[in-house]
Amino acid sequence: MSISASGLATNLQSTSVYTFALVDDENATREHWIKLLESFHDFKCVAACPTGEDALRVIPAARPRVILMDIFMPGISGIACTAQLKTALPQTQILIFTASDDPELVFPALEAGADGYLIKQAQPAEVHKALLGVLNGEVPMTSGIARRVTEYFRKRSNLPHQSMHLSHREREILVMLSKGYSNKEIAAELKLSITTINSYLKNVYEKMHVHSRTQAVAKYLSIPSS
Amino acid sequence: MSFLLRLSRSLLIAIWLFPAFSALAGTISVFSLPATGTDLASGIDSNNTYLCALSFGSGDKPLCINGVPFQQVHLNEHGAGSDERRRFFSGCDTNHGGTWSVSAAVPAGDGFADDDSAIGNLVGAEVQADGAMLSLLNHMIFVMTEPFDLTNGTTIRMNFGGLSVGMKYSLRYYYRQWSEDRYINFSFVGEGAEEPYAGNPLDLDAGGAAFIEYDFVAATNDVTLLMKVVLPNGPHIFGVTLQSLLAGTGKHGGSKMAIAASAPVPLVSSAVLPPHFGVGSWIWASETRDQQTCRFWKSFVIPDTSPVSSATLRIAADDYYHVFLDGEDLGRGSDWRILTIYDLRLLLGKPGTHVLAVEGANDFGPAGVILGLDIQLKDEQLIFIGSDASWRVVPNNERNWETKLNASPAWPKAKIVGSAGASPWKLDARDWGSIVLNAPTPQPVVVPFWQQLWFEIALFSFLVISVAIGIYLTGRLVLNSKEHSVIRRERARIARDLHDGLSAGLTQLVVCGESAKSNLHSCPEIQPDLDEICLKARLLLDSLKETIWIVNSQRDSLRDLIMHLCDYTETFLKPTTVRCRFDVASDLPTLPCDVGIRRNLMLAVKEALCNAIKYSGASELQLRIHWDDHEIVVQVEDNGKGFDPTTANKEGNGLINMEQRAKDAGGRCRVVSSPGAGCQVEISVPLRRSRRFYFWHRTPPEGHNDQLTFPLKASAYEATERYRSKSA
Numbered sequence: 028m029s030i031s032a033s034g035l036a037t038n039l040q041s042t043s044v045y046t047f048a049l050v051d052d053e054n055a056t057r058e059h060w061i062k063l064l065e066s067f068h069d070f071k072c073v074a075a076c077p078t079g080e081d082a083l084r085v086i087p088a089a090r091p092r093v094i095l096m097d098i099f100m101p102g103i104s105g106i107a108c109t110a111q112l113k114t115a116l117p118q119t120q121i122l123i124f125t126a127s128d129d130p131e132l133v134f135p136a137l138e139a140g141a142d143g144y145l146i147k148q149a150q151p152a153e154v155h156k157a158l159l160g161v162l163n164g165e166v167p168m169t170s171g172i173a174r175r176v177t178e179y180f181r182k183r184s185n186l187p188h189q190s191m192h193l194s195h196r197e198r199e200i201l202v203m204l205s206k207g208y209s210n211k212e213i214a215a216e217l218k219l220s221i222t223t224i225n226s227y228l229k230n231v232y233e234k235m236h237v238h239s240r241t242q243a244v245a246k247y248l249s250i251p252s253s
Numbered sequence: 254m255s256f257l258l259r260l261s262r263s264l265l266i267a268i269w270l271f272p273a274f275s276a277l278a279g280t281i282s283v284f285s286l287p288a289t290g291t292d293l294a295s296g297i298d299s300n301n302t303y304l305c306a307l308s309f310g311s312g313d314k315p316l317c318i319n320g321v322p323f324q325q326v327h328l329n330e331h332g333a334g335s336d337e338r339r340r341f342f343s344g345c346d347t348n349h350g351g352t353w354s355v356s357a358a359v360p361a362g363d364g365f366a367d368d369d370s371a372i373g374n375l376v377g378a379e380v381q382a383d384g385a386m387l388s389l390l391n392h393m394i395f396v397m398t399e400p401f402d403l404t405n406g407t408t409i410r411m412n413f414g415g416l417s418v419g420m421k422y423s424l425r426y427y428y429r430q431w432s433e434d435r436y437i438n439f440s441f442v443g444e445g446a447e448e449p450y451a452g453n454p455l456d457l458d459a460g461g462a463a464f465i466e467y468d469f470v471a472a473t474n475d476v477t478l479l480m481k482v483v484l485p486n487g488p489h490i491f492g493v494t495l496q497s498l499l500a501g502t503g504k505h506g507g508s509k510m511a512i513a514a515s516a517p518v519p520l521v522s523s524a525v526l527p528p529h530f531g532v533g534s535w536i537w538a539s540e541t542r543d544q545q546t547c548r549f550w551k552s553f554v555i556p557d558t559s560p561v562s563s564a565t566l567r568i569a570a571d572d573y574y575h576v577f578l579d580g581e582d583l584g585r586g587s588d589w590r591i592l593t594i595y596d597l598r599l600l601l602g603k604p605g606t607h608v609l610a611v612e613g614a615n616d617f618g619p620a621g622v623i624l625g626l627d628i629q630l631k632d633e634q635l636i637f638i639g640s641d642a643s644w645r646v647v648p649n650n651e652r653n654w655e656t657k658l659n660a661s662p663a664w665p666k667a668k669i670v671g672s673a674g675a676s677p678w679k680l681d682a683r684d685w686g687s688i689v690l691n692a693p694t695p696q697p698v699v700v701p702f703w704q705q706l707w708f709e710i711a712l713f714s715f716l717v718i719s720v721a722i723g724i725y726l727t728g729r730l731v732l733n734s735k736e737h738s739v740i741r742r743e744r745a746r747i748a749r750d751l752h753d754g755l756s757a758g759l760t761q762l763v764v765c766g767e768s769a770k771s772n773l774h775s776c777p778e779i780q781p782d783l784d785e786i787c788l789k790a791r792l793l794l795d796s797l798k799e800t801i802w803i804v805n806s807q808r809d810s811l812r813d814l815i816m817h818l819c820d821y822t823e824t825f826l827k828p829t830t831v832r833c834r835f836d837v838a839s840d841l842p843t844l845p846c847d848v849g850i851r852r853n854l855m856l857a858v859k860e861a862l863c864n865a866i867k868y869s870g871a872s873e874l875q876l877r878i879h880w881d882d883h884e885i886v887v888q889v890e891d892n893g894k895g896f897d898p899t900t901a902n903k904e905g906n907g908l909i910n911m912e913q914r915a916k917d918a919g920g921r922c923r924v925v926s927s928p929g930a931g932c933q934v935e936i937s938v939p940l941r942r943s944r945r946f947y948f949w950h951r952t953p954p955e956g957h958n959d960q961l962t963f964p965l966k967a968s969a970y971e972a973t974e975r976y977r978s979k980s981a
Contacts, residue, residue, distance in 0.1 A: 053757070059767070060764065127801075129798065129802065130816065130820055131808070170833075207834045
């Protein structure tokens with residue numbers, strides 16, 4: 028579905044158990060998904076929080092490998108929560124877990140530091156696969172997201188720091204993605220490995236996160252960011 | 254300098270005013286005519302304007318002198334059906350329009366008689382005159398009495414009518430020597446009073462031919478010539494002319510000229526005015542009180558024959574005055590000793606009726622206003638208006654009295670309370686009227702066009718209309734935008750509710766179903782039902798997602814539409830084997846995009862995608878979006894087997910549907926395909942800047958005419974296929 032099924036890591040060791048946390052205001056959803064994911068045996072829930080505030084209090088101590096984060100919750104939104112948790116736990120993968128895969132909703136979360144997104148009504152097996160993919164360094168980016176990322180960087184093309192601009196290769200990959208090429212096709216076209224492409228995409232997200240964090244700081248200090 | 258000029262001009266006016274007024278108005282002179290060339294010397298000229306040209310006597314040939322036709326006035330010896338002579342005759346000059354009458358104060362039985370025999374008795378008539386004049390002077394009438402002893406004191410009266418008051422005329426009586434002495438006292442009444450000839454009695458038999466001329470300004474509509482018999486031989490009446498002097502040259506021959514032809518003649522004659530003051534008399538209301546205010550009114554006419562060359566107003570009052578001309582405030586004064594002079598030349602430029610109005614006020618004791626206005630026209634005519642009994646006293650409660658052109662009959666006449674320079678308004682040390690104050694020359698009030706009534710009315714109407722239109726439009730705009738914002742808010746609310754309620758609930762349903770499935774490995778017979786539940790719930794969620802996107806007013810922009818088209822296409826094609834390529838122009842404008850356009854364009858593209866998947870068998874599909882001169886152009890192109898659009902079953906393959914959707918979005922749809930060459934569907938929809946200001950559109954354009962139907966059914970097929978293929 029939302030996460031590219033290609034390039035799924037296959038060499039998972041059955042002994043390793045990944046810890047995860049779930050932030051969702053619906054009790055039933057939390058319970059069901061914990062049960063469904065734990066039924067795969069390689070995932071273990073270490074924290075389940077009904078609100079973003081709760082998550083900020085509990086999750087940093089629990090140090091999960093991956094967090095599933097709902098967007099619409101009472102109190103602070105999943106996006107704001109993601110931004111703060113990403114600062115506290117930079118190594119932790121945060122996946123937006125929402126009822127809608129509307130990129131317009133998802134993109135702000137990616138911008139805030141989320142590593143990917145899943146939809147709640149997806150088949151459990153699909154979600155399981157996507158989680159493993161993210162943990163193995165796969166960077167989910169559909170052509171729709173790629174288009175928005177391209178747009179994002181175009182709008183901020185006047186930023187002073189060169190390091191925050193897209194490199195030629197990164198732009199090239201993004202443009203191909205937004206034209207509808209799959210990672211595999213891009214790899215073939217550019218004669219790169221899929222891993223390399225993923226690391227480029229990771230870089231792109233990283234730059235985006237730096238942007239959004241800079242903006243947050245600038246906002247805090249009341250300095251115009253651009 | 255200007256003061257000196259004005260003073261000298263005042264002096265000049267005073268100098269020529271003196272003879273004009275001291276010698277009364279009319280002028281009576283006697284002129285001799287030569288025996289040869291009499292016609293030419295008679296002064297009768299077809300260039301003159303005549304009211305009457307009458308030849309008395311029994312002459313039977315029509316008479317014409319220098320082109321001027323004369324009416325033959327034949328007076329019978331006897332009245333019709335009677336032996337008595339007639340004492341009264343009257344008629345109308347059919348050549349010139351004037352009326353005449355001749356009467357004699359003689360006993361009944363006596364009266365006028367023609368005398369044709371006179372020609373035979375005439376001694377030396379040909380040495381007195383020649384030409385047509387000789388004919389005129391050979392026929393005559395005279396008064397017959399029985400016995401022929403016209404006694405002293407008998408008066409013959411000739412009256413001529415049809416005059417205009419204030420106009421200048423000349424009445425001439427032509428005569429020649431007879432055989433006996435005839436002494437007549439001549440007098441004229443043309444200017445109100447009887448004016449005798451200074452050389453009375455005039456001897457008509459003094460020798461040769463002559464005429465007596467009376468030049469006057471008509472005070473009434475008629476003029477009278479009175480001949481009082483001094484000797485028993487009564488007068489002979491040969492010929493009379495009455496001419497207007499304004500239009501004609503007024504020139505005439507004769508051996509002497511009593512007055513210069515160029516001498517100014519007053520047009521309006523007031524009471525006798527002391528010429529060195531140039532004012533009328535002191536006037537006031539019939540009674541004088543302390544603390545009294547009195548308003549005086551007088552209108553006058555400036556003829557359009559000649560422009561005004563000067564106009565001077567002199568005024569003084571005891572105790573105060575406030576003077577207006579045609580309603581315009583000229584000034585005020587408060588000392589009866591001082592004569593204030595106003596130069597009104599600039600204010601009297603237009604011919605027609607003007608109104609002079611004075612408001613006088615009295616503190617105590619005697620009260621009076623005195624003034625004189627003399628207007629000189631370029632053709633040397635003079636109009637003089639002095640304060641006299643012809644002024645009207647306007648009641649103090651009258652409104653706009655200073656501009657009224659006609660006096661009300663209810664306004665009483667002013668009363669003369671004293672003459673200029675006389676007691677009680679008399680100075681001890683010097684003459685009254687010698688202290689002169691020159692007021693600044695009043696300028697005509699130039700009203701610029703933007704201060705004129707028509708302009709103000711036009712501007713006011715324009716403003717009223719503009720404001721009305723403005724209010725109307727603003728109202729509509731406010732209502733419109735209010736309506737818009739209400740609808741937008743409501744749509745956003747519906748989208749949120751659908752998302753938070755239905756969507757979240759369905760998601761839980763799916764999760765519950767999946768959870769139940771994982772718990773029920775032991776019951777494989779329930780498994781298909783649970784699968785079906787989960788599938789249906791996911792279908793509903795997908796449809797709901799579409800609906801929410803369409804309803805959500807926060808997605809009303811072109812950018813959102815395009816992003817959504819791409820996202821949808823990507824999602825739609827993901828489960829299939831068809832590769833998807835995007836070619837989206839980066840220079841698309843930022844425009845609002847109406848929900849109707851969004852929805853119909855979306856549905857049209859969806860239809861195109863469905864067609865491509867179902868029928869084309871293509872391996873690759875291109876979605877191209879670009880902006881082309883106010884149009885958004887979306888192309889869906891596949892590399893499939895194609896078809897012939899002319900033979901394609903439009904009903905079945907949704908081509909009609911696609912065209913209808915494009916039309917509903919306000920655009921059009923074009924399908925290019927041929928067998929073996931793929932298919933290209935191009936949907937173009939024009940977009941305007943902002944629809945908000947197109948409020949004069951009575952019917953909302955594109956999209957609104959279509960009910961907002963939820964695309965649940967439309968997407969059911971594809972979604973089912975997708976999920977089936979996925980779960981398989």
